[in-house]
Amino acid sequence: xxxxxxxxxxxxxxxxxxxxxxxxxxxxxxxxxxxxxxxxxxxxxxxxxxxxxxxxxxxxxxxxxxxxxxxxxxxxxxxxxxxxxxxxxxxxxxxxxxxxxxxxxxxxxxxxxxxxxxxxxxxxxxxxxxxxxxxxxxxxxxxxxxxxxxxxxxxxxxxxxxxxxxxxxxxxxxxxxxxxxxxxxxxxxxxxxxxxxxxxxxxxxxxxxxxxxxxxxxxxxxx
Numbered sequence: 001x002x003x004x005x006x007x008x009x010x011x012x013x014x015x016x017x018x019x020x021x022x023x024x025x026x027x028x029x030x031x032x033x034x035x036x037x038x039x040x041x042x043x044x045x046x047x048x049x050x051x052x053x054x055x056x057x058x059x060x061x062x063x064x065x066x067x068x069x070x071x072x073x074x075x076x077x078x079x080x081x082x083x084x085x086x087x088x089x090x091x092x093x094x095x096x097x098x099x100x101x102x103x104x105x106x107x108x109x110x111x112x113x114x115x116x117x118x119x120x121x122x123x124x125x126x127x128x129x130x131x132x133x134x135x136x137x138x139x140x141x142x143x144x145x146x147x148x149x150x151x152x153x154x155x156x157x158x159x160x161x162x163x164x165x166x167x168x169x170x171x172x173x174x175x176x177x178x179x180x181x182x183x184x185x186x187x188x189x190x191x192x193x194x195x196x197x198x199x200x201x202x203x204x205x206x207x208x209x210x211x212x213x214x215x216x217x218x219x220x221x222x223x
Contacts, residue, residue, distance in 0.1 A: 137199030
């Protein structure tokens, strides 16, 4: 059975193409154009998320909610400098928008990805269903999946927790995301740090794709 899958907040095509490789009808969506030719909507996912998708996977902006940016909640990056009120406001706005989307998304089976979140933001969003590492899904110590990057998932529709599929144990996983040097354009560094790995994408397509197909087939047989 072919699924219609929306990947919101993706311009690399990594997850989109993993689903396409397995015979599904997948489309990525982002304000940026796609890096790799393929089905892509350039714009806001709210424009198309109600178009009858079977599964949706979203990457919400993490800048203001990520635990790695905790120091920016304070002026001069120090509690002694006092609160950075604008930063706190943005954190609250983004956390509420994240939570609100999980409550109103019209797609029955959906998932939201973000890095480890500030405790303040989690109070509003809620704790993730699962936290995984890219190396869980890697087989080559020198490959792109063998990196450390705690990735949190919030889901709906009873999507199952992802199962580890790789052969690595994390002992050789690289710290390249954490250690990535600053760039002249901070946005360039942010986009590099947010790249999704192919093994993780394959696990989504295999495991969540199979789950949604099974649910739809069961309903069809019971109808």
